[in-house]
Amino acid sequence: TVYVEPEAILGESNRLREIEGEEREEVERVLKELSSAIGEHADEILAGLDAVADIDAHIAMAKSANDRSAATPRIREGHFLTVVEGHHPLLDRETSVPLTVSVGGSSGSLLITGPNTGGKTVTLKLLGLYALLLGCGAHPPAERVEYGAFTGVFADIGDEQSVEQSLSTFSGHLKNIARMLRDAREGALVLLDEVGAGTDPAEGSALARAVLDTLLDAGVVIAATTHYGELKEFAQQSGRIRPAAMEFDVETLRPTYRLIPGASGQSHALEIAQRFGIPDEVLRRAEGAMGDEVRERKRRDQEMDQALLDARRAREEAERTKAEVMEERKALQQERRELQEKYARLRERLQEEVEAAIRDAREAYRQLLEQTKHQSGGSADPVRTDALHEAKRVVERLQETETLLAPVDEPPEAFEVGVSVRIRGTGRVGEVQSIKGNEAVVLIAGKRFTVPLSRLETAAAPPTQGKPSSASASIARRRAETINPELVIRKMRAELALEALEEYLDDVVLAGIESVRIVHGRGDGVLRRLVRECLAARKDVKEFHDAPSSSGGDGVTVVHFGS
Known part of the structure; x- marks a missing residue:
């Protein structure tokens, strides 16, 4: 074109x-x-870019930790890593079996044995990944993590063979181990998967033991896996490295992916081969080819594994039982608190009802007294006298009920008949006449009261100190508010005047009133003398005297209460 x-x-x-x-x-x-x-402005722009990248990385780590319900690590001194209920970061937490493992520090180094496909390599990878994640400030997915920073992390995991570099499986492992022996220093974490494997078992196990000894001498923290029986015996006998095994369920012929500290697990090669479809004839020939010594060692290992399995199951059952007991205990404590609150509300309501009834009965009783004191000479009206006695008995029964409803803050003391006791919070002192069950009959000022033991204290001890309960203070306050500081018995018959006086004095003491006035008049002096004799006989009366001449003189007696 x-x-x-x-x-x-x-x-x-x-x-x-x-x-x-x-x-x-x-x-x-x-x-x-x-x-x-x-x-x-290149420097500022690059610094801002780096800062944005750091912020983005931290936000990503925080989001990942939140999505995985990761644990906040506890950082400690030393070189160690403890993982409780941890999951491999690349495995689904909902389906993977949580792993509890600890290396370094007081736990020392770890040699893991157990069956193929049992989770040994995953355990090593979890330890390495957790150490690196923690070094970057990330939170790993676990229930609890404690960490003391390692000085480095070295790993020989997987197959390093390479045709281009003329490396076999064994030589690939040796290349990594040589680098560890050269560079790993004290406090480093070294992960060795199938250490010494890929060559003659006798030479491989001897080389592996020498490598472990050298690294341990350098203060390195080791987590290694093996199938070699010689290394298992080395871990059990030397004390320099702690044995552990991945659990294998001999009943289902399947691994449980749980790490059992202190165990020296078997490889269970024949059992796993059977699960993967190797013919029974082949398995019988393999079992027959094993020597007696190997079979005996396998039998001992099986017994040990079974004992450890039984012990773990027993511990788990004990922990479940403990958890159930704790839950039941919490439920009972909650139920107890609810019952106590319900009882307190009921007691308060009953207390108010009883106090209202006492006020009504006292008012009715005083009205009768007022009507009676105007009665002229001659014998008293039997009906009116009976009504007075009945009203007084009602008031006494209500006051006893009020005492029973008072709150109890301390456990009851042990009392004997004849000892002097004090009713808590009132200062009233009396003598124990008899004890039945949780109640005692106490003689106070010539009267007998039935009082719960929990409301009593020895009179030799000082009165109960501390702030009174709100319910007790409320009771005393309401009593004080309803009692007139002056009692008028002028022109009353001696018998009725004495009953009214004793009732009034009891109420005043219970209410905690310090002083009152008794108006008895002058007259022929009978009521004045009767009042003075009654006051002199009471231990709760501190002193009494005539009122000032401007306030009634010898027609009024002023009474002061106290010990």
């Missing part, structure tokens, strides 16, 4: 090319100016 530019547009085409060239030059000029302006 030949294109011939028409002569008519030749000039315009040339002009177009010139304009395009000018455009390119202008673009290059603008870009250079912008680049130069930006270049002046």
Whole structure:
């Protein structure tokens, strides 16, 4: 195809090319100016980019930790790693079996044995990944993690064979081990999978033991796996490295992926081969080819594994039982608290009802007294006298009920008949007449009261100290509010006046009132003498005297209470 530019547009085409060239030059000029302006702030821009990258990384780690319900690690001194109920970061936490493992520190190094496909390699990878994640500030997926930073992490896991580099499986392992022996220093974490494998078992196990001894001498923390019986015996006898085994369920012929500290697990090669379909004839020939010594060692290992399995199951059952007991205990404590609250509300309501009944009965009793004191000479009205006695008995029964409802803050003491006791919170002192069950009959000022033992304390001890309960203070306050500080018995018969006086004095003492006035009048002096004799016989009366002449003189007796 030949294109011939028409002569008519030749000039315009040339002009177009010139304009395009000018455009390119202008673009290059603008870009250079912008680049130069930006270049002046290159350090700030790069620092900002690094800061944004750090923030993005931390946000990503926080989101990952939140999504995986990761644990906040506890950082301690030393070189160790403890993982409780941990999961491999690449495995689904909902389906993977949690792993509990500890290396370094007081736990020392670890030699893991057990069956193929049992989880040994995953355990090593979990330890390495957790150490690196923690070193980066990430939170690993586990219930609890404690960490003391390692000085380095070295791993020989997997097959390093390479045709291009002329490396076999064994030589690939040796290359990694040589680097560990050269670079690992004290406090480093070294992970060795199938240490010494890939060559003659006798030479491989001897080499592996020498490598472990050398690394341990250097203060390195080791987590290694093996199938070699010689290394198992080395871990059990030397005390320099702790044995552990991946659990294998001999009943189901399947691994449980649980690490059992202190165990020296078998490889269970024949059992696993059977599960993967190897014919029974082949397995019988293999078992027959094993020597007596190997079979005896396998039998001992099976017995040990079974004992450890039984012990773990017993511990888990004990932990489940303990958890159930704790739950039941919490439920009972909650039920007890609810019952106590319900009882307190009921007691308060009953207390209010009893106090209301006492006020009503006392008011009715005083109205009868007022009516009686105006009665002229002659014998008293039997009906009115009986009503007075009945009203007084009602008041006494209500007051006893009120005492029973008072709250109890301390356990009861042990009392004997004849000892002096004090009713808590009242200051009233009396003598124990008899004890039946949780109650005692106490003689106070010539009267017998039935009082719960929990409401009593020995009179030899000082009165109960401390702030009284709110319920007790409320009871005393309401009593004080309802009692008149003055009792008028003028013109009353001696018998009725004495009953009214004793009742009034009991109420005053229970209410905690410090002083009152007894208006008895002058008259022939009988009531005055009766009042003085009654006051002198009471231990709760501190002193009494005539009122000032301006307030009644010898027609009024002022009484002060106290010990």
